Amino acid sequence: MISLSQGEGNSKREWSLKDFEIGKPLGKGKFGRVYLAREVKSKYIVALKIIFKEQLEKYRIHHQLRREMEIQTSLRHPNILLLLGWFHDSVRIFLILEFAYGGELYNELRKHGHLSEEQAATYIVSLTTALAYCHEKHVIHRDIKPENLLLDHEGILCYEFLYGAPPFESESQSDTFKRIMKVDLSFPSTPNVSMEAKNLISLLLVKDSSKRLSLQKIMEHPWIVKNANPKGIGKK
Structure with missing residues (x-):
């Protein structure tokens, strides 16, 4: 090195x-x-x-x-x-x-359409541990997009991993923003996603930031505990 x-x-x-x-x-x-x-x-x-x-x-x-x-x-x-x-x-x-040898995660998402629940949970844990480390160092990640300002970034990612599309996507930017403001969240019938995963997403995608799950609570959520692969956590 x-x-x-x-x-x-x-x-x-x-x-x-x-x-x-x-x-x-x-x-x-x-x-x-x-x-x-x-x-x-x-x-x-x-x-x-x-x-x-x-x-x-x-x-x-x-x-x-x-x-x-x-x-x-x-x-x-x-x-x-x-x-x-x-x-x-x-x-x-x-x-x-x-250099990240695995390439961009979104290339993998586009290739397969969506991720399995084990893959999605493992990536969410990897992200959560990295965010927790940054917060310990008093570093805050900024991603200036309407959905990330108003809602939880990890919830949006989790939804996108599992369904292959953002949760509030609409035909126009203005319609997307309206859905974000209303937290107009819906879960398509396909692909088939477990109720536990939907529960985590629902707990993260709330307008009031004080009511969202903490990083520690995300790690303790039943869906994460059940699906996250320890061997895949902490790998670049």
Whole structure:
């Protein structure tokens, strides 16, 4: 494994683009792109995220990026990808990230349509333990979407894992938002989902945040206890 660089203070390795062999693109976003890469000396595989400084200037998010880099460098959890280091040139910032060999979960969801209850419960536990760890470190995840601001993110994910579609999806964005506001939750007849799973989702997708299940209560829910596979928890 390559050593961590700037940001921890104990390793001052100065990385540059010549230290990596760049492979296929893994994804792209508003501020840059991610590529598969291999560190030349160790042959260690990483994900190299490239962020364009011009975009940082345009949206004035320098401080936000710096803070997120500091946070991610400090986190050590099996379900949180490590930030291994970083470097920059005149136009780009390069983040060296731990590579997730399993790929994106949503690719698996699209491939199969929906997940089994064991798979869904195992992923929910993995997410819950990671969130609990972040909260212990006083780190709060932000995902600014209407459904995530108003309702429980894990409940939405659990529903989507089991049914293959978001719980409040409608033909138009305005109709979706209306369903979110009303918590207009319904469970399709197919695929067949257990009553215990539906119960957990119903306990999570409530408008009043004070009435939602705590992370600990999620872990103790009968559906989780019955279905989550211990061997799959804590694996990237």
